[in-house]
Amino acid sequence: MSKKIAVQIDDLTVAYNYKPVLWDIDLEIPEGVLMAIVGPNGAGKSTLIKSVLGILKPIAGSVSIYGKPYEKQRSLVAYVPQKGSVDWDFPTTALDVVMMGTYGSLGWIKRPTQKEKKAALEALEKVGMLPFKNRQISQLSGGQQQRIFLARALVQNASIYFMDEPFQGVDASTEIAIINILKALRKAGKTVIVVHHDLQTVPEYFDWVTFLNVKKIATGPVKDIFNDDNLTKTYGINYKVSIQE
Amino acid sequence: MSSAQIEIQLIASLVAISCAIPGTFLVLRKMAMISDAISHSILPGIVIGFFITQDLNSPLLILLAAITGIITVILVEYIQKTGLVKEDTAIGLVFPILFSIGVILIAKNANDVHLDVDAVLLGELAFAPFDRLLISGIDIGPKSLWVIGFILLITIGLLFAFFKELKVSTFDPGLAASLGFSPAIIHYGLMTVSSVTTVGAFDAVGAILVVALMIAPAATAYLLTTDLKRMLIYAIGFGVLSAITGYWLAHYLDASIAGSITTVLGLVFLMVYLFAPNKGVIAVLYREKQQRTEVSLLTFLLHLKNHNEESERHVNHLNEHINWQKVRSKSVLDLALKNNMIQLDDNIVSLTEKGDEFTSQAIDYIITNEDAQIEDMKDDFFLFRG
Numbered sequence: 001m002s003k004k005i006a007v008q009i010d011d012l013t014v015a016y017n018y019k020p021v022l023w024d025i026d027l028e029i030p031e032g033v034l035m036a037i038v039g040p041n042g043a044g045k046s047t048l049i050k051s052v053l054g055i056l057k058p059i060a061g062s063v064s065i066y067g068k069p070y071e072k073q074r075s076l077v078a079y080v081p082q083k084g085s086v087d088w089d090f091p092t093t094a095l096d097v098v099m100m101g102t103y104g105s106l107g108w109i110k111r112p113t114q115k116e117k118k119a120a121l122e123a124l125e126k127v128g129m130l131p132f133k134n135r136q137i138s139q140l141s142g143g144q145q146q147r148i149f150l151a152r153a154l155v156q157n158a159s160i161y162f163m164d165e166p167f168q169g170v171d172a173s174t175e176i177a178i179i180n181i182l183k184a185l186r187k188a189g190k191t192v193i194v195v196h197h198d199l200q201t202v203p204e205y206f207d208w209v210t211f212l213n214v215k216k217i218a219t220g221p222v223k224d225i226f227n228d229d230n231l232t233k234t235y236g237i238n239y240k241v242s243i244q245e
Numbered sequence: 246m247s248s249a250q251i252e253i254q255l256i257a258s259l260v261a262i263s264c265a266i267p268g269t270f271l272v273l274r275k276m277a278m279i280s281d282a283i284s285h286s287i288l289p290g291i292v293i294g295f296f297i298t299q300d301l302n303s304p305l306l307i308l309l310a311a312i313t314g315i316i317t318v319i320l321v322e323y324i325q326k327t328g329l330v331k332e333d334t335a336i337g338l339v340f341p342i343l344f345s346i347g348v349i350l351i352a353k354n355a356n357d358v359h360l361d362v363d364a365v366l367l368g369e370l371a372f373a374p375f376d377r378l379l380i381s382g383i384d385i386g387p388k389s390l391w392v393i394g395f396i397l398l399i400t401i402g403l404l405f406a407f408f409k410e411l412k413v414s415t416f417d418p419g420l421a422a423s424l425g426f427s428p429a430i431i432h433y434g435l436m437t438v439s440s441v442t443t444v445g446a447f448d449a450v451g452a453i454l455v456v457a458l459m460i461a462p463a464a465t466a467y468l469l470t471t472d473l474k475r476m477l478i479y480a481i482g483f484g485v486l487s488a489i490t491g492y493w494l495a496h497y498l499d500a501s502i503a504g505s506i507t508t509v510l511g512l513v514f515l516m517v518y519l520f521a522p523n524k525g526v527i528a529v530l531y532r533e534k535q536q537r538t539e540v541s542l543l544t545f546l547l548h549l550k551n552h553n554e555e556s557e558r559h560v561n562h563l564n565e566h567i568n569w570q571k572v573r574s575k576s577v578l579d580l581a582l583k584n585n586m587i588q589l590d591d592n593i594v595s596l597t598e599k600g601d602e603f604t605s606q607a608i609d610y611i612i613t614n615e616d617a618q619i620e621d622m623k624d625d626f627f628l629f630r631g
């Protein structure tokens with residue numbers, strides 16, 4: 001069975017200040033997978049996502065979403081940035097942040113209406129954050145802020161979701177809540193790409209995995225390639241994960 | 246009030262509003278320093294523009310100066326991108342150079358240029374009403390009023406049109422970029438507005454007041470609200486208030502108007518910094534004290550809940566058991582009594598029903614940390630407010 005390719009990355013090289021942090025990445029992400037990107041700190045995981053989403057300009061290579069450049073496919077893609085990348089003291093509420101997910105479909109100048117507000121409220125409900133809708137975002141706990149970001153991605157109603165460490169700093173119950181939402185997305189035929197740090201949970205949560213450390217080490221189904229060999233190649237040290245069958 | 250006085254206040258107020266709008270976003274983007282850089286480095290643009298036009302209010306001059314402002318921003322970013330120095334260093338490198346080029350240009354041509362460095366830094370609001378705009382011989386008001394009024398109209402128009410874009414790109418530039426709202430376009434748009442406003446305002450109020458009017462009202466507003474629209478409105482309010490108060494202060498003290506307005510801006514900020522309800526210094530200190538007391542209260546209630554034996558609950562021995570000083574025990578006891586959490590029979594303290602329930606709830610909260618459940622408790626109990 002050959003699946004459609006949701007995201008195709010060819011010969012991608014990205015640099016900050018002319019120092020490459022991603023070298024010649026080739027990557028195909030099939031439609032409908034729930035994929036983990038794993039690699040040590042500074043491996044370029046966030047950089048990879050940002051380059052796919054046109055936030056960074058690569059110095060070489062190309063990216064396509066369902067065969068077309070990202071600029072033409074924006075509405076198909078949603079993004080959850082790393083939580084630390086924004087200023088949580090910004091004067092705004094949880095609801096307002098989630099509404100930002102609707103801005104893409106609105107385009108320039110047009111303002112959100114009741115319709116967008118309703119969608120945002122529904123997304124807040126899905127992540128269990130409705131009671132906090134009017135809370136200033138700095139007054140939310142780390143896990144709640146993460147849920148708000150997730151709600152904002154949900155409201156984008158995309159086909160492909162890129163999430164940068166959505167489990168960062170969340171407790172066990174929030175982690176379960178989030179992974180259930182991700183699994184529901186996959187079930188609905190969406191493609192979900194998640195930067196993930198907890199190697200123990202990779203086999204349980206994901207069906208696809210990419211090992212990354214400046215170069216692409218390996219990519220494929222978790223059951224085929226999630227092994228000590230690839231982990232050692234990625235993390236440099238002799239890595240042993242005991243996976244309970 | 247004479248018409249000149251009214252005109253001066255009107256100009257100062259319009260300048261305050263035009264500055265507060267971009268200023269709010271500069272403060273939120275932590276770019277306050279860049280307004281300082283722009284306001285100084287536009288000097289060469291102004292001087293060259295003045296050589297060409299011989300008119301401080303000519304649109305060409307404003308355009309040239311605004312371009313110098315943008316060049317400043319680009320230079321700062323370029324130097325920063327090399328990764329050799331940080332942003333503040335880059336700013337500190339660029340604007341003194343451009344500013345001194347302006348100063349040298351003025352000095353070299355001092356004889357035939359009616360322009361001096363003092364005027365550039367401090368402006369002269371008092372003279373603004375004398376430079377009139379005449380259209381076919383009819384006086385339609387001070388020139389600077391028209392200039393700043395026009396700039397303000399454009400600024401407000403842009404703000405209304407691009408409010409959502411400004412908000413998202415300020416809060417989360419990554420998301421903005423992924424949604425197709427180029428943060429670079431918005432960034433340079435904001436820089437252009439800041440530059441044009443600075444140029445338009447500086448003739449009347451000078452470079453220092455422009456910076457003060459951009460940053461101080463926004464910084465003050467930031468302490469008072471958690472809503473971007475309100476922050477804009479408050480910033481505008483503080484700007485106008487300070488402009489008018491500062492004008493009258495100058496009037497009575499016979500001092501520089503720009504200097505007085507800047508002083509008022511500083512005072513207003515200081516007051517809010519001290520007394521703001523949530524983020525103010527005093528509120529923060531009070532809240533900390535309150536939280537200490539409430540932790541004590543809870544400890545005390547827990548002690549009562551855990552001990553049935555009367556010896557542990559005798560008023561006179563409480564301090565020994567919980568290991569507190571007398572004063573502290575007394576104030577906690579009073580607080581608990583005042584809230585009907587405890588009752589006293591014969592100097593033996595025991596929990597009331599309300600106290601018992603409250604204690605259980607509080608324990609639940611502390612253990613589960615489930616925020617949603619105690620949402621309504623938050624309002625009357627400090628301890629749980631983040």
Ligand SMILES: Nc1ncnc2c1ncn2[C@@H]1O[C@H](COP(=O)(O)OP(=O)(O)OP(=O)(O)O)[C@@H](O)[C@H]1O
Pocket residue numbers: 016017021039040041042043044045046047048082
């Ligand atoms: N804005 C920047 N300027 C310069 N270098 C950067 C910048 N952002 C990231 N880098 C560098 O690029 C490399 C990759 O960074 P990236 O953030 O993509 O790593 P990551 O895999 O997401 O790491 P983490 O697990 O810590 O989030 C790192 O060496 C980092 O220092």
Ligand SMILES: [Mg+2]
Pocket residue numbers: 045046047082164
């Ligand atoms: Mg990262």
